[in-house]
Amino acid sequence: MRHLTLIVLIAFAGLLFYGIGHVPDRGALDSPPNAAESAVGSPNAAAYYVENAYLDAETPNMVTVTLADYRSFDTLGETVVVFTAGMACALVLRRSRR
Amino acid sequence: MRSYYDDRIVALSARLVTPFIQLFALYVVFHGHYSPGGGFQGGAMLAASFLLIRLSIGTAAAQSQFQRSWGTPVSSIGALVFLGAGLIVMFFGFNFLDYAGLPLGLSDPELRNAGILAIELGVAVTVAATLTAIYDDLVGEPLGPLAGGLDEPTVVAEADQVEGPEWDVEFGNG
Numbered sequence: 001m002r003h004l005t006l007i008v009l010i011a012f013a014g015l016l017f018y019g020i021g022h023v024p025d026r027g028a029l030d031s032p033p034n035a036a037e038s039a040v041g042s043p044n045a046a047a048y049y050v051e052n053a054y055l056d057a058e059t060p061n062m063v064t065v066t067l068a069d070y071r072s073f074d075t076l077g078e079t080v081v082v083f084t085a086g087m088a089c090a091l092v093l094r095r096s097r098r
Numbered sequence: 099m100r101s102y103y104d105d106r107i108v109a110l111s112a113r114l115v116t117p118f119i120q121l122f123a124l125y126v127v128f129h130g131h132y133s134p135g136g137g138f139q140g141g142a143m144l145a146a147s148f149l150l151i152r153l154s155i156g157t158a159a160a161q162s163q164f165q166r167s168w169g170t171p172v173s174s175i176g177a178l179v180f181l182g183a184g185l186i187v188m189f190f191g192f193n194f195l196d197y198a199g200l201p202l203g204l205s206d207p208e209l210r211n212a213g214i215l216a217i218e219l220g221v222a223v224t225v226a227a228t229l230t231a232i233y234d235d236l237v238g239e240p241l242g243p244l245a246g247g248l249d250e251p252t253v254v255a256e257a258d259q260v261e262g263p264e265w266d267v268e269f270g271n272g
Contacts, residue, residue, distance in 0.1 A: 057210035059131045067136065068214040072195045076180055078138075079221050083177045086228035090170060093235035 045070075103156040103242040112154035119147040127222045131214065137221025144222065145229035152233060156242015166240065169231025176224030183216045 024031035032039065036047040049070055053062035057069050067075050103109070120143075127140030152160040184195035192199030197213025198206045239245075 056207060057214060058207040059211055059214060061131055061133065063134070064130050064136055064214060064218075065210075068217055069197065069210055072184070072217060075217065075221065076184065076195070079177055079180055079224050082228050083173055083224055086169070086173050086231050089232045089235045093238075095238075 103154070103159075105154075109155045112150050116147045116151055119143060119150070123147065123222075123226075127218055128215070130218055131211065137218040138225055140218075141222035141225025142229065144226035148226070148230045149233055152230075152237075156240070156245070157234065157237050158240035158242045158245040161240060161244070164230055166231075166234045169227050169234055173224045173227035173231060176220045176222070176227060179220030179223065180217045183213055183220070 028034060033044070033046055035044055038044050049062060049066050053065040054060060057065045059065050123140045123143035123146075125140075126135035126143060127137060130136035130140070148160070148164045151163055157166070183197065183200070186201075187196055187199030188194055190199040190201060195213075197210045197216075200209045200213055202209060202212060204212065
């Protein structure tokens with residue numbers, strides 16, 4: 001059983017390394033996420049963010065613009081998740097006053 | 099009886115380091131426009147400064163810095179700042195979270211800049227207060243010196259009487 005686990009783990013690691021070898025370079029313009037047009041010809045969001053982040057928000061850090069402006073709904077969700085975690089801890093751990 | 103919290107070196111170094119941590123946390127929050135950083139990171143560092151004081155001198159004495167009862171309301175305020183910045187613009191005919199609708203009288207990019215800062219502040223407040231509140235909930239009742247409140251005699255007062263030779267100082271008349 002231990003040998004089987006080891007074999008499966010090694011095979012999985014080999015699969016992951018095989019996959020990593022085919023990941024496009026970071027920032028490569030010919031990779032699908034960075035291209036200005038998607039495979040079906042519609043405009044791609046990432047290229048728009050890179051080109052217009054400073055023009056839209058006068059903020060040099062385009063990661064901040066993407067997180068807090070273009071994708072602020074997602075950031076709102078993250079904040080609510082943190083808030084909910086705090087509320088859940090309070091509900092479970094705080095002793096009720098009786 | 100000496101308690102865990104009576105170590106002067108730990109308490110002093112924690113008190114010395116805390117303002118610098120808080121200053122850097124604010125820098126990380128406000129400089130998120132120009133460098134890596136932002137609300138989550140700055141808020142976590144702010145919470146770390148609160149927790150450092152709590153760990154070094156005890157949760158009871160740390161109440162004067164950030165009270166246990168503040169955790170829930172302050173984290174709610176942070177989340178409401180974020181939500182409010184998104185909702186206000188809807189009253190001016192813009193989409194949810196489109197900061198160009200903020201009624202501040204600036205150009206659109208400047209308004210978005212201000213909106214990003216506002217929600218980063220909300221996120222930082224929420225994260226700092228929530229992490230501190232989770233620690234407080236795990237600890238339970240405040241521990242350490244001043245656990246009985248400011249009026250009660252404390253463990254520190256006992257620990258001040260260090261064992262050692264007693265010096266009898268007499269101020270004679272000459």
